[in-house]
Amino acid sequence: MTAEDAGAVEAGAVEAGWVEADDDRTAETLAWLRRKRRAHRRQQGRDLAVLLYTLVLAAVAYGSGVAVHFLRGLNEGADYGGFGEGLVRAVPALFTLLGGVLALVAARDALWRGPVVVPGPSVGWLLAQPVRRGAVLRPWFRLSAWLALAPGAAGGLVGAVALRVTGRAPIGEALAAALPGALCLPLLAVALGMAVERRARWARAVRRWSGPALLLLIALAGQTWAAGAGHRVRALEWVELWAGPWGWAAQPVVRACGGAAPGWPAAVALLVVATAAAVAHAHRDAAAVPTAQLRVRAATATTVASVAWSLELRAAKLALMEAGGGQSGRLVRLRPPRGRSGRRLAVVWRDALALLRAPGRLGRAALWAAAAAGAAGLGADLGGERRPVGLVVGLLCGYLAVGALAEPARVETDDLRRSAWSPYRLRTLMLQHGVVPLVLGVVLAVLAAVPFAVRGEPWALVLMPVCVPPFTVAALYGACRGPARTQLMFLGGGSPVGSPGPLIYLAWYAAGPLVSVVVLALVLDPAVVHPSAADAARAAWIAALLTTALTLVVRRSADRLLEH
Structure with missing residues (x-):
């Protein structure tokens, strides 16, 4: 049919009374x-x-x-007034940090879900009918926007109460100052998530720049702490106050606290106008999300919800990684081992090659190691009741640092058919997967202990690395733990505070880090106060015993995993 014929048919249809809107x-x-x-x-x-x-x-x-x-x-x-001075000094950097965190969370969430997530039946049936896409999709965007206002309003209320308690501003003035940021920043985050969900190039940019953005947020957290302690950079703060919506939201708060913010009315006007424009543009974009992409997101959301309710958290993580693009693999070659040792080092070679092709895991491990050293050092400096808390938090961060390097062991047990290539039994294969986390974990622990040694605490060079072997074996136990034993949720009778079943399940699920962190905390707590050679030797001896015991548990768990 030619163009003239099609036009004639359409004209005839219109003359007969039919239009597309029918x-x-x-x-x-x-x-x-x-x-x-x-x-x-x-x-x-x-x-x-x-x-x-x-x-x-x-x-x-x-x-x-x-x-x-x-x-x-x-x-x-x-007297909470002493905290008020530091809070006021940290406002520009703090609002910049909060804005960056909201933006990163919204962008990462949009990689697998986003503001518009339509249930699977609606995607499969409703959008295939002669209905307007905007009438189906835009209500979901409006729902996400309204839901985002709830935590924003709660955060604004908490901030206003903090200003009132520290004596920086009356409660009414504090609420009025916090209101623009509490309402506009969450809406801007939703609009950003809509842009990432709608545009594939934005999603690729988010995957590429998430790592540098995280480093920037860590730097902002350091600036916030330094500003609260009195080490301010005025020029940088001025740039932050005018660089974007985060600074515009901070200016009325600075003014309410008695700071210098002469242009705060213009900043609030800019914030409101930018938010309105971004939300209006995102509302239009909500009707243009491709149906194929909506199907994928609906399937991912259904999978995550189902496995989360069944407490299969590993399956939920894998679904999120697959929807978010997974690990960014890089084409890196590593010469395989040869000779008699080649067979024994094959697993180590594969793990090292996997780490080189996904260096983000090493970066996360380094960040967790730095957080572990910072938490332990802060607890030791504060002393008193805060010292054990800092030590426990530091040990948990240390476990997460080692666990980030043990991903190949988890991949091995996600599908046991992958181990068919190996001539070793699964118990031996799992222990070989612990070589790379052990070696790199010790290196990171030594690097994290160097600042303590420079400060006059050389025993940190011993006490930190001895924690790595138990953490490594605990991570291997988590890899071969097996399916979630939800029947543990229903063990035990009732009590005035509830059933102990959930606690029993959590104890089973987190048995590896729980045992290792508790034992090492009890051993290291006296050594942190007055470290000596005897304390270091005792810590090393108990860490060795703990590693041996956990190794036996890993071997037994690997055998049981094959039986099931």
Whole structure:
């Protein structure tokens, strides 16, 4: 059919009274769905009411003590004013940090979900009908925007209360100053997520620049701490106050605290206008998300929800990694080992090659190692009751650093058919997967201990590396732990504080890090106060015993994994 013939047919159809809008069945379809979903929505409302009641009851039961202690401190004239000075100094960097965190979280979330996630049945059936896409998709965007305002409003209220408690501003003025940022920054994050969900090139940019963005956020966290301690960089703060929405949101807070922000009305106007424009543009984009992409996101969201409810957290992580693009593999070659030792070093060679092709894992391990050293050092400097807390947090970060390097062991047990290539039994194969995390973990621990040694605490060069072998074996146990034993959730009888089943399940699930962290904390706590050669020797001896015991558990768990 030629163009002239098609035009003639269309003209004849119009003359006969038919137009394309006659095929629009949006109103009828949505009305039919509302009738069919009415009972389901009522059940959803009941479930939501029960969930909200449970959360409120838990908050009242476990948070009332903290609130009473806080209010009693206010009544007794507790001096929180000293914190106010540091808070005011840190406002520009703090708002920049919060804005960066919101942007990164929204962008990463948009890689697999985003503001518009339509249920699978709606994607498979509803969008295939003659309905307007905007009428189906835009309500989901509006729902995401409204939901984003809830944590934003809560954060603004917390900030206003902090300003009031520290004596920096009256509660009314503090609320008015925090309101623009509390409402606009979450909406801007939703708009950014919509842009990433809608545009593939933005998604590729997010995957590429997430690592540098994380390093920038760490630098901003350091600047926030330094500014709170009195080490401010005025020029940098001025740039942050005018560089973007984060700074525009900070200016009314700076002004409410008595700081210099002469252009704050213009900043608030810019923030409101930018938010309105971004949300309007994102609202238009919501109707243009491709159906194929919506199907993938609906399937991913369904998978994550199902495995999360069944407590298969590893499966949820794999689904998120696959939807988010997975690891960025790089074409790196590593000469394989030869000779008699080639067979024994094959697993080590594969793990090293996998790490070179995904260097982000090494970067995460380095960041966790730095966080471990910082938490332990801060707890030791504060002393008193804070020292054990800092030590435990540091040990947990150390376990996460070693665990980031043990990903090949987890990949090996995700599908046991992958181990068919190996001439070794699974128990031996799992232990060989611990060589690379052990070696690199010791290197990172030594590097993290160097600042302590320079400061006059040389025993850190011994105490930190001895934690790596137990953490390595604990990570291997987590890899061969097997499917979630949800039956543990229902063990034990009732008690005034609830059933112990969930605690039993958590103890099983986190047995590796739980045992290693608790034992090492009990051993290292005395050594942190007055380290000596005897303390270092005792720590090394107990770490060796713990590593041996956990190794036996790993071997048994690997055999049991094959049996099931």
